[in-house]
Amino acid sequence: MPENQYACQCSCGETTFSVQGSPLLRCYCHCTICQEFNQAAFADISIYMAKNVVLPSPESLEYKAYRPPPAVQRGKCKSCGSPAVESLQIPLLAKLIIIPSNNLHQDCVIDPALHMFYHSRVSDIDDGLAKFNGYWKSQAAFGHKLIVSLLSGRASPK
Numbered sequence: 001m002p003e004n005q006y007a008c009q010c011s012c013g014e015t016t017f018s019v020q021g022s023p024l025l026r027c028y029c030h031c032t033i034c035q036e037f038n039q040a041a042f043a044d045i046s047i048y049m050a051k052n053v054v055l056p057s058p059e060s061l062e063y064k065a066y067r068p069p070p071a072v073q074r075g076k077c078k079s080c081g082s083p084a085v086e087s088l089q090i091p092l093l094a095k096l097i098i099i100p101s102n103n104l105h106q107d108c109v110i111d112p113a114l115h116m117f118y119h120s121r122v123s124d125i126d127d128g129l130a131k132f133n134g135y136w137k138s139q140a141a142f143g144h145k146l147i148v149s150l151l152s153g154r155a156s157p158k
């Protein structure tokens with residue numbers, strides 16, 4: 001594998017893919033779609049530029065678009081049914097890949113930056129991270145962090 005390339009997998013290991021470097025951003029999303037998709041109180045997600053991810057083979061995944069816009073395609077592993085990768089096209093800006101942080105190789109996991117869609121949380125989180133409520137505020141905080149990260153180069157792994 002090329003330098004800086006990390007092997008990643010879903011929780012059962014049937015769905016495999018790889019990423020280059022560390023993510024642009026890691027955050028917690030409390031939106032109801034993430035709750036349903038992850039069967040959890042919130043999603044712990046890491047964001048990559050699409051060009052830095054070698055996606056799993058399409059046969060191993062079941063894709064579903066939950067609610068456009070934004071047009072997020074969410075892929076679950078066919079074997080274990082757990083979230084594997086999600087792709088998100090931001091018009092005129094970038095194609096992004098969203099990966100549940102626990103699917104990443106541990107060497108490329110970074111510290112989480114914020115909580116978004118916190119208004120739809122299942123329970124309060126006391127972790128000192130910034131928390132954003134509401135659709136537009138959450139989108140803006142997410143977009144801002146992403147752009148800062150894109151401009152400054154990626155965060156280095158822990």
Ligand SMILES: [Zn+2]
Binds near residue numbers: 015077
């Ligand atoms: Zn799996």
Ligand SMILES: [Zn+2]
Binds near residue numbers: 032033043117
């Ligand atoms: Zn969400």
